[in-house]
Amino acid sequence: MGERGEEWEAVMLRKAEEEESKAVKKVKLVTSDGVTMEVEISTVKEMETIQAFMNATDTDNSIIFPLPKVSSHILSRIMELMSGEYDQELVKRLSHEELKEICMVANYLNMKTLLHLTASAIANLIQNKSVEFVRHFFNIINDFTPEEEVQLRKTHEWAFEGVDED
């Protein structure tokens, strides 16, 4: 009887441990606009920046990770892309602004698949477009003097042959 009781205790203990480890498998991400998003630990696996932090801290409690540079809107878009297994169609539906921000966050959180996907989507958008279009796309202020720009275009003249100016 005593032996059996010990066995039973051991089983219960193991169960409790399992439950506890299950409870840890959630990560709280706090976005720039103060929204807390609870996500599965498996979701965080692709976010290598957070993964590295978790490996370093090795805490038992649920983890709170602040993302001061990521808005809740962008984070939920990223979650959508991840659960949709990075479907190209989902990427096509993003606005230019969303696409750029997601690309940046993917870089910041070191999410390789997402970075690759968004970078190639951006490349597709600017492929064969004029210098002016690309400036507008990235919000670039041209800080060359007209003379400097002319000189640079001359240096790489073959790169501009046959390109229509707006």
Added chain:
Amino acid sequence: MENLRMEKKSRRKIGGRNEEDRLSDLPDGVLLHIMEFLTTRQAVQSSVLSKRWKNIWKSLTTLSFRFLDGIRKYNKYVSHVLSNRDHSISLHNLHLTVFNSTAPKLLNNAIKYAALHHLQKLTLSIDFKFKEIPNSFFPLLFNCQSLIFLDLFISSSHSSLKLPPCLLLPSLKTLHLSNVTFTTRDNDSVEPFSACTSLTTLVLRHSMHHHSTQTLCISSLSLSTLKLESMVHSHTFTPKIVLSVPNLSSFTLENSYSSMCCELSCTCHLPVLKEVKIDNRVHIHSSIIINWLGLFSNVRTLTLSSHTLYILLKYLHVGAMEVQPPFFARLESIKIEMDCSNLISIDEIITGFDSVGKVPDKVI
């Protein structure tokens, strides 16, 4: 950074919105990542966007030179990019198109540069209208000891690229060759791949022209995937291909243009063979297909095109079975790929298979 602040100020003035929390500038590393997907011509164009962008393209590890209308000075363009990039950065991936107007010296210089900058992937697309395609770059390619991927695509139908008898590329894992001629120094047989000791994937297309040698030996201990596509080109004799590939797991044979076929044989039992796909779209004698199947009787998944099956079943129905049909001891599934020729219906396939006591698992 200066750029970024200026931009934020002006945006706030115009829109009146608070943009403080938004990340409004992609770091250089990300911009470079985006540029790796662009043609090199456009990546270089980005140098005039702003001062910050002026030199980013110089760190590209992928360079892609393709023909575009308007680039009249192609030679100048390629050498300009190569000489102006940052030489401390490796060049991992090079895509070079070679035209009639491309100076052989340019091609050689590009390969020399690549060899010094740890090139891993090379795609050479040769669009040549003259008889003789320059091949003096080949020995230089053997200096690219870091090369793991090579695709030589010759699009001319008049001429082919003469390969040296032996390819000394020990790191190479993937090799795609199209429109090449295998030549030999002394006898009729050539064994070009035995020095590629890391080779796992080999794809040969439209090769073995009439100047080719009679016997091509594909011998490799490392090769696991082999694909042969319409190999034979304007021959007066039937060339032979001898496979000596004990670790082959996947084999594909496609024959769609030439009405001639090579004679295929194998020196080993292919113990790890998993999948075989045969797609023959030309009229050849069905005993040839029976012979092919006999070589690959160790296969687990066999895929046949409906045209291939049509020829095969016609022969079975006639009953003139002169050769022993192969016995597939390890076969797990047969797939039939329907093509648009409509030579054979699904019902006919099922009946045909009933006669040999096996029903296909999947008809697609």
